[in-house]
Amino acid sequence: MPWGGGACAPPPHGLRNGASMARSRQRISLVGLTGGIGSGKSTALAYCHELGAAVISSDDIVHALLSRGDVIEHVREHFGDAVVDGAGGVSRPALAGIVFADDHALHWLEDLLHPYVRTAVDEWAATQRAGRQLPSLLVVEVPLLFETGFEKTFDYTILITAPDEERRRRLSAKLTDVEFDRRVAQQMAEEDKILRSDFVFRNAGTRKELKEFVGQTVASILAGGTAETEGSGSESPP
Numbered sequence: 001m002p003w004g005g006g007a008c009a010p011p012p013h014g015l016r017n018g019a020s021m022a023r024s025r026q027r028i029s030l031v032g033l034t035g036g037i038g039s040g041k042s043t044a045l046a047y048c049h050e051l052g053a054a055v056i057s058s059d060d061i062v063h064a065l066l067s068r069g070d071v072i073e074h075v076r077e078h079f080g081d082a083v084v085d086g087a088g089g090v091s092r093p094a095l096a097g098i099v100f101a102d103d104h105a106l107h108w109l110e111d112l113l114h115p116y117v118r119t120a121v122d123e124w125a126a127t128q129r130a131g132r133q134l135p136s137l138l139v140v141e142v143p144l145l146f147e148t149g150f151e152k153t154f155d156y157t158i159l160i161t162a163p164d165e166e167r168r169r170r171l172s173a174k175l176t177d178v179e180f181d182r183r184v185a186q187q188m189a190e191e192d193k194i195l196r197s198d199f200v201f202r203n204a205g206t207r208k209e210l211k212e213f214v215g216q217t218v219a220s221i222l223a224g225g226t227a228e229t230e231g232s233g234s235e236s237p238p
Contacts (some may be wrong), residue, residue, distance in 0.1 A: 039162045049139075082094055100179065
């Protein structure tokens with residue numbers, strides 16, 4: 001998949017599944033958007049929304065789940081009272097401090113939450129498709145899209161990637177170098193994600209380049225385009 005100059009080139013392999021993906025109440029495309037920490041995927045999600053897509057983030061779904069009584073009890077039973085805040089809910093900072101330092105703890109939490117997340121995405125997509133005003137696309141931001149095998153749910157996948165040092169710089173106010181390296185090590189290698197993704201953007205440039213890529217990618221999907229399209233930004237962001 002050759003890198004472009006931020007552009008989403010015409011698809012070289014014809015229409016996916018050999019058929020038009022014309023939008024209908026049943027066939028509004030469901031798109032999985034992913035990327036490592038600091039890649040810019042949340043910004044890309046916002047641009048999708050500006051273009052008429054209905055959007056949701058799995059992080060927001062998880063945030064809501066950690067306020068559910070049954071989930072709170074599972075987490076408390078496994079990790080103890082140290083992860084419960086004064087209001088009886090899950091303390092996200094305390095929980096993050098445990099799971100991002102312990103792979104086994106992280107995998108346990110993922111195994112607990114991901115079935116809930118998948119159900120929530122299915123219900124959200126069904127609600128969007130049944131609405132009176134149909135969105136152009138349905139886009140779900142899923143940080144661990146490939147690590148969890150969730151990509152099979154989606155018609156298309158978009159990856160926003162960036163060099164490690166660029167992502168480290170963007171997150172320098174939030175994470176130490178050790179914390180950043182630990183989180184990167186817990187995710188699939190960027191090269192493997194690229195090979196699995198339908199549309200890829202190397203976000204080492206300006207927001208304008210990212211926005212142009214998102215616009216061209218959305219247009220390609222709406223036109224029934226296929227996979228294996230990449231773009232790249234080249235300038236340092238402000």
